[in-house]
Amino acid sequence: MGKIKETSAWVEDIYQIEVTDPALGGENGPVNRAAQQLAARTRYLKDKADSVEGELAQARGGKGSLAERINALEGTTAQGDLTFAGTRGQTVTHNLGNTNYVVNVSATADTGGDMGDVYISRAANAFTVYNTGGYRGGGRYQIMN
Template structure:
């Protein structure tokens, strides 16, 4: 007794054995055609599932599930809104306790070309945002550790 040889192919349909079909076994026999088509689909789906499981496992990053991973990422970011204070700077406090973080700054309004250069001075528990232009509108910040 031999097993059906599978190929990872999505079969567009499954053959229905008709009453008039002659009984014919073997690898290409008409009686084995629907079984082979279903086996092909099964192997195809199995490979797709394995690829998804691998991708999810990588995305989990060693955490028990994706929710735990996302929770960990959320605790590693701090975000909020403030306003530019030109060259005087705007200081925003936090409790990270180190300077190994990235600060993203995005103006929340059209600066009309009056923002100038923007730079950030980081400290262990605060950072200060400066701009060389006269823009004093709002900005959104995000700290990523």
């Protein structure tokens, strides 16, 4: 028994056996042409499905679903607004319960060169942002746990 050789290709039109076609089988026989074309389409779609599944598995990052992965990421990052309070500091609560996180802060307005150095003191459920200059304007923070 012979087998149809599969290729991975999208065949636009599927051949229809005509009444005038000789009933010849074999690799290039008219009787097998439609089956070869459908096999090529099937292989093409299988390859695409495998590719998409691979990308989804990578995006899930070991989680059972994308929703679970997104929820985990949302639980490990946070962002918001704050007001710089100069040397007295501005405390932001977050309730992560640990100090193993990174905080990025930036001013959201022109500091007029009055920001100075920025220092962040991390605690388990909050962090405090200090700046050595006199800037007391708006800022934005992002926490990555």
